Amino acid sequence: MKYMLLIYQNPANWEALSEGERDAVMNDATAIVNELTESGELIAGDGLADSSQTKTVRVRDGVPAITDGPFIEAKEHLVGYCLLECETLERATEIAVRWPDARHWAVELRPLMIASGEEM
Amino acid sequence: MTTEDRHQDLLRELAPQVLGALVHRYGRFDACEDAVQEALLAAATQWPQAGVPDNPRAWLVTVASRRLTDELRREHARRRREDAAAAQPAPAPVSDRDDTLALLVLCCHPALSPASQIALTLRAVGGLSTAQIARAFLVPEATMAQRISRAKQSIKAAGATFAIPPEPELAERLRVVLHVLYLIFNEGYSATAGPHLQRPDLVREAIRLTRAVLALRHDDGEVAGLLALMLLTDARRAARTRPDGALVPLAEQDRSLWRQDEIDEGTALVTDALAQAPVGPYQVQAAIAAIHAEARRAQDTDWQQILALYQLLEGMARNPVVTLNHAVALAMVQGPHAGLDLLATLDGDPRLGGSHRLDAVRAHLLEMAGDRDAAVEAYRAAARRTTSLPEKRHLEGRAARLVSA
Numbered sequence: 005m006k007y008m009l010l011i012y013q014n015p016a017n018w019e020a021l022s023e024g025e026r027d028a029v030m031n032d033a034t035a036i037v038n039e040l041t042e043s044g045e046l047i048a049g050d051g052l053a054d055s056s057q058t059k060t061v062r063v064r065d066g067v068p069a070i071t072d073g074p075f076i077e078a079k080e081h082l083v084g085y086c087l088l089e090c091e092t093l094e095r096a097t098e099i100a101v102r103w104p105d106a107r108h109w110a111v112e113l114r115p116l117m118i119a120s121g122e123e124m
Numbered sequence: 125m126t127t128e129d130r131h132q133d134l135l136r137e138l139a140p141q142v143l144g145a146l147v148h149r150y151g152r153f154d155a156c157e158d159a160v161q162e163a164l165l166a167a168a169t170q171w172p173q174a175g176v177p178d179n180p181r182a183w184l185v186t187v188a189s190r191r192l193t194d195e196l197r198r199e200h201a202r203r204r205r206e207d208a209a210a211a212q213p214a215p216a217p218v219s220d221r222d223d224t225l226a227l228l229v230l231c232c233h234p235a236l237s238p239a240s241q242i243a244l245t246l247r248a249v250g251g252l253s254t255a256q257i258a259r260a261f262l263v264p265e266a267t268m269a270q271r272i273s274r275a276k277q278s279i280k281a282a283g284a285t286f287a288i289p290p291e292p293e294l295a296e297r298l299r300v301v302l303h304v305l306y307l308i309f310n311e312g313y314s315a316t317a318g319p320h321l322q323r324p325d326l327v328r329e330a331i332r333l334t335r336a337v338l339a340l341r342h343d344d345g346e347v348a349g350l351l352a353l354m355l356l357t358d359a360r361r362a363a364r365t366r367p368d369g370a371l372v373p374l375a376e377q378d379r380s381l382w383r384q385d386e387i388d389e390g391t392a393l394v395t396d397a398l399a400q401a402p403v404g405p406y407q408v409q410a411a412i413a414a415i416h417a418e419a420r421r422a423q424d425t426d427w428q429q430i431l432a433l434y435q436l437l438e439g440m441a442r443n444p445v446v447t448l449n450h451a452v453a454l455a456m457v458q459g460p461h462a463g464l465d466l467l468a469t470l471d472g473d474p475r476l477g478g479s480h481r482l483d484a485v486r487a488h489l490l491e492m493a494g495d496r497d498a499a500v501e502a503y504r505a506a507a508r509r510t511t512s513l514p515e516k517r518h519l520e521g522r523a524a525r526l527v528s529a
Contacts, residue, residue: 089267119315119316120311122515124484
C-alpha cells in the first residue's frame with residue numbers, strides 16, 4: 005500500500021525552538037529518509053518552502069484569481085511530505101510515530117487511491 | 125508478433141536457464157543474478173541489429189559469465205581476499221527444468237515479504253528488467269532496484285541454497301510460489317485504464333510462469349487449478365471495464381466479449397484436476413469461475429452449484445473474503461435475507477480490517493431486498509472506505525442510481 009505522510013509545523017513554534025532542537029528534528033528526519041531509501045519504502049519526499057511563498061489559485065466563471073498565502077488560514081502548515089510504500093498500515097504508522105515533527109506538531113498518514121479495482 | 129516481441133519471449137524463456145547454469149558454476153545467486161540481468165540487457169540491444177546468435181542460450185551464458193568474473197575480480201581486488209567463485213565445487217549436472225523450479229522456490233523464500241518475492245521472481249525467473257518491474261508497480265526504478273538488492277541480501281542472510289528442497293518442505297514452498305504467481309496475476313488483472321495500461325503484461329507473465337510450473341508438476345492439482353483460475357478470470361478481461369475505465373459487474377458484462385479459448389482451456393484443466401488430484405482451494409475457485417463462464421446469460425448462472433462450492437471452499441480455506449462471496453451465492457439461492465444474516469457474522473471481524481468489501485456486499489444484498497435507504501447508506505460507506513478510484517466511482521454511482529430511482 006502507498007501512503008502519503010504529510011508533515012505539519014507551526015512556524016512560530018519552530019522559530020522558538022533552540023538550535024539544538026531544530027538540528028535534532030532535521031537530523032532525525034534525514035536519518036529516517038536514509039533508512040527508508042535503503043529499505044526501498046521511500047518513493048518520493050520533499051520539504052516545502054515557507055507557507056508565505058504559497059500562491060492560492062481559484063477559477064470562477066473561467067476567471068482565475070491568484071492570491072498570496074495559503075488556502076486555509078491555520079497555525080500549522082504543511083512543510084513537507086513523504087510518499088511511502090509499506091507492507092502494512094502498522095509499518096507505515098510506525099514510521100509516522102518516529103517522524104520528529106510528530107513530537108512537536110503532527111504528521112498525517114493517508115492511504116493513496118489506486119487506479120486498479122475489482123468488479124463486484 | 126513483432127521481431128522485438130519474439131526476442132523478448134526468447135530472452136524471458138532463457139533467463140532462468142542461464143541463471144541456473146551460472147549459479148551451478150559459480151554459486152553466489154546475488155552476483156549471478158546481476159550478471160544475467162546485464163547479459164539480457166546486452167542481448168536486447170545487440171540482437172535486433174546483429175541478429176539472434178545460433179545458440180542464444182550459450183551466448184547469454186558466455187556474456188553473463190564474463191560480466192560475473194569481471195565483477196568478482198573487481199571485488200577480489202577490492203577486498204584482497206580469496207575469490208569466492210574459486211572455492212565452488214564442480215557443478216553437478218542438473219536439467220534446466222529443475223533449475224526453473226529451484227529458482228522459483230528460492231525467489232519465493234519465506235524470509236521475504238510478498239512484495240519482494242514478486243519483484244525477485246519477475247526479475248530472476250521472468251527475465252523482466254528492473255525498469256519494467258518498476259513501471260508495473262508504479263514506483264521509481266531506483267526504488268525497485270533497492271528492493272531487489274535487499275531481497276537478495278535477505279535470501280543470503282537466511283542461508284538459502286539453490287536447490288530443490290526435499291518433500292514435504294517442497295510442497296509447502298510450492299504453495300508460496302503459487303501464491304506469489306497469483307498475486308502477480310491479480311496485480312495485472314485488477315488494473316483498469318489510463319496510465320496503468322502496461323500492467324496487463326503481468327497477467328501474461330503470471331500465466332506463462334504458472335504454465336512453466338505445471339509442466340514441471342503436472343500431477344499437482346493445485347497448480348492446474350491456479351492456471352485454470354487465471355485463464356477463466358482473464359477470459360473476462362475485455363468485458364470487465366468500459367473504455368473509460370469504469371468497472372462492469374459480472375452480472376452486467378457483455379458475455380460475447382469473454383474469450384472462449386481461455387474458457388475452454390481453463391474448464392478442461394480444472395475438470396481434469398478435480399477428477400484426478402486431491403481437491404484444493406485454487407481448484408474450487410476455478411470451478412466456480414468455470415460455472416460462471418458456462419452461463420450464456422447472467423440469469424442462467426447455476427447458483428445452487430456455486431453455493432455448494434463456496435461451502436466446500438469455506439471448509440478448506442476459512443477467510444472472510446470467502447465468506448463475503450459465500451453470502452452473495454447464498455442470497456442468490458435462498459434470498460437476500462439469508463445472505464445478510466451470513467454477512468452479520470463478519471461484523472467487527474478484525475481480519476477484514478474495516479475493508480469496504482463488507483459494506484459493498486451488504487449494500488448489494490440490501491438493494492436486492494428492496495431496502496433502498498439502507499442500501500444507499502451502505503454503498504456510500506463502502507465508497508468512503510475504498511482506496512480504489514474505479515470502485516469508488518462504481519459505488520457512488522450505485523448509490524446515486526438508487527436515490528434517483
